[in-house]
Amino acid sequence: KNEVEQSPQNLTAQEGEFITINCSYSVGISALHWLQQHPGGGIVSLFMLSSGKKKHGRLIATINIQEKHSSLHITASHPRDSAVYICAVGGGNTPLVFGKGTRLSVIA
């Protein structure tokens, strides 16, 4: 079974800082997901990656299939980015395996 490790567990940043969250997994995958969970509990899908890089606004996600590693970057961070960011791997008929999440706090 795939093991998903995220780092750091907790991250505090000043507004405007560049942020990186890392995700490593143990078994080859078909897709990797980055999710965002706000304090109310609801989860939103940010990215689904199988190779390369994707960008949406200030968020950038990259994946290195050979190294089994992905990063989520946030440029010009803002207090509204404060949330838990979750990495998950799997896809198709294989249920997702989730990391424990990275709790991000951005201070104005």
Place this chain on the structure above:
Amino acid sequence: DGGITQSPKYLFRKEGQNVTLSCEQNLNHDAMYWYRQDPGQGLRLIYYSQIVNDFQKGDIAEGYSVSREKKESFPLTVTSAQKNPTAFYLCASRTPYNEQFFGPGTRLTVL
């Protein structure tokens, strides 16, 4: 508006009672999932269903049951056999292209 609804948002039950959590989707997705989230832990899979009238156990199915009689609905029953049912429960669905959609969750507290 398409999406997943879970009700209620907060649920309180006495120990020993069964309780059913609702999950409804109008996204026309075949695959649906139930996850449990505990503080400091990743989401863990309870049950999933790839198609109507079929479902499979996930990693922590003991003490839970589900049904999938309609495509739109995937209710989860937390039985009295579940030893530690207090948790946050999330329902999700998946497109054929692996995009994931999540409901708002139900926070169950057993008193």
